[in-house]
Amino acid sequence: MSMNFQIDGRAYERGLRRWIGRIxxxxxxxxxxxxxxxxxxxxxxxxxxxxxxxxSIRHSVSGSRRSWTVTIGTNVNYAAHVEFGTRPHVIRPKNKKALFWPGALHPVAVVHHPGTKPQPFMRPAIARAPAIWAEEAPRAARG
Structure with a gap:
């Protein structure tokens, strides 16, 4: 007993490309x-x-069929100061002779700021990325 079969290589390749595209x-x-x-x-x-x-916290996805990247971030200029905190520092006026703000008793020439403690918000979210991806990836595999 013998059997013969033929595979249309082009049709197979087209089907494979469609399947990869869905994935x-x-x-x-x-x-x-x-x-x-x-x-x-x-x-x-x-x-x-x-x-x-x-x-201001946003994300974007970039890449191509075989490699994707998620970028998460903010364009607010003080975000790093909140995330990582600041050291004690001196604040001096730039354009005036003294500093004054609502609630101050009087203008001052300098402020000796004690610094701020870190308040991480981006790093913990990024650290969770592998666990989040592990939950979301199976849906991708189903195409």
């Missing part, structure tokens, strides 16, 4: 969901005064 789309979607969840985690941990820092 790739699923991976991008999973990366987007991961980024969204990381933003939510960072926002929950972010200290709030005016809300500007918390509302």
């Amino acid at each position: 790739s789309d699923g991976a991008r979607d999973a990366m987007t969901r991961t980024g969204t969840r990381m933003v939510s985690e960072a926002q929950e941990l972010c200290p709030v005064d005016t809300g500007r820092l918390r509302s």
Whole structure:
């Protein structure tokens, strides 16, 4: 008894590319969901005064079919000071002879700031990325 069969290599390759494309789309979607969840985690941990820092936290997904990257961050210039804290430092006026702010008893020539404690919000969210991805990735594999 003998059997013969033939495989259309071009049709097989087209089907394989479609399948890989579906997985790739699923991976991008999973990366987007991961980024969204990381933003939510960072926002929950972010200290709030005016809300500007918390509302500025964003993510983006970039890459191609085989490699995706999630970038999470903020464009607020004082974010690093909140995340990492500051050392004690001296504040001097730039354009005036003295500093004054609402609630001060009188103008002062310098302020000896004691520094601030770190209030990490981005690093803990980023540290959770592997666990978040592990939850989201199986959906990508299903295509």
